[in-house]
Amino acid sequence: MxxxxxxxxxxxxxxxxxxxxxMSKLQQMIKLKELELEEKEKExxEKEKExxxxxxxxxxxxxxxxxxxxxxSATTGVTAQxxxxxxxxxAMTTEDLPCYLDMFEMAARRDKVLEEDxxxxxQEKITPKLRQFLTQRRLVDCTDYEKIKKELxxxxxxxxEACRKRxxxxxxxxxxxxxxxxxxxxxxxxxxxxxxxxRNFDQLEELILKDSILSALNEEVREEILDKEPESWEKxxxxxxxxxxxxxxxxxxxxxxxxxxxxxxxxxxxxxxNYLPNQP
Numbered sequence: 256m257x258x259x260x261x262x263x264x265x266x267x268x269x270x271x272x273x274x275x276x277x278m279s280k281l282q283q284m285i286k287l288k289e290l291e292l293e294e295k296e297k298e299x300x301e302k303e304k305e306x307x308x309x310x311x312x313x314x315x316x317x318x319x320x321x322x323x324x325x326x327x328s329a330t331t332g333v334t335a336q337x338x339x340x341x342x343x344x345x346a347m348t349t350e351d352l353p354c355y356l357d358m359f360e361m362a363a364r365r366d367k368v369l370e371e372d373x374x375x376x377x378q379e380k381i382t383p384k385l386r387q388f389l390t391q392r393r394l395v396d397c398t399d400y401e402k403i404k405k406e407l408x409x410x411x412x413x414x415x416e417a418c419r420k421r422x423x424x425x426x427x428x429x430x431x432x433x434x435x436x437x438x439x440x441x442x443x444x445x446x447x448x449x450x451x452x453x454r455n456f457d458q459l460e461e462l463i464l465k466d467s468i469l470s471a472l473n474e475e476v477r478e479e480i481l482d483k484e485p486e487s488w489e490k491x492x493x494x495x496x497x498x499x500x501x502x503x504x505x506x507x508x509x510x511x512x513x514x515x516x517x518x519x520x521x522x523x524x525x526x527x528x529n530y531l532p533n534q535p
Contacts, residue, residue: 309383338368340362340363340368340376341362347385350411356404356407359380360373372398374397375398385407392406413449418448419466421442422439450462464488468495471508473507495507
């Protein structure tokens, strides 16, 4: 009798454990289903937000176009057509924002577009991503073209330091010397523009001297100095001198630059020996 009771107890326990496992599986399935439904709802809401944003952008573009195209005449009260870019001017499809802005500015001047209308007409041409950036920055109604231009260039990484690095990283194209020169020229001009350098000797000298010093520094020191935004190469040198006093045991320059002079001197000595006539 005791054996039968024990066997019955074991069967009941096994049955209970099996039921618990089934219940646990069922709860997991329910939880997974709930998570799946939540994820789908989240995706639906995000897509709806995107569609709503697109509708708002289109509506905004239409309002801007309507407001900028016409203005009341001071004398007659009749709306007068304002100059616009020619219909053939393309929308932005390239990632090269500086190049596109150059094209836009030339076209705007050629078509005699009023400078106060440049921003509105530019917004009609740039990519949705850039328009969204201006919306987020609350710059949609700004009419200061230079401010908008700087914001856009900073957004795509066209800061002074980024342009400086891009100029140094310009590489020759095989069998394309002209293309290499054009790329060098374009990247140099972008660098000058980001640094607000005009075409005069003193400013170019300042730019090149600062670049030469920054290029010689090791990465840690260069980043530290750039964070302090020195306005001139003299202030840059002052910062380096002060740092050298504080951290006298640490070198501020790249090792390759420290030994470069010796290496050049050694090569010159070797070349001189190779070309000297044999001594009797």
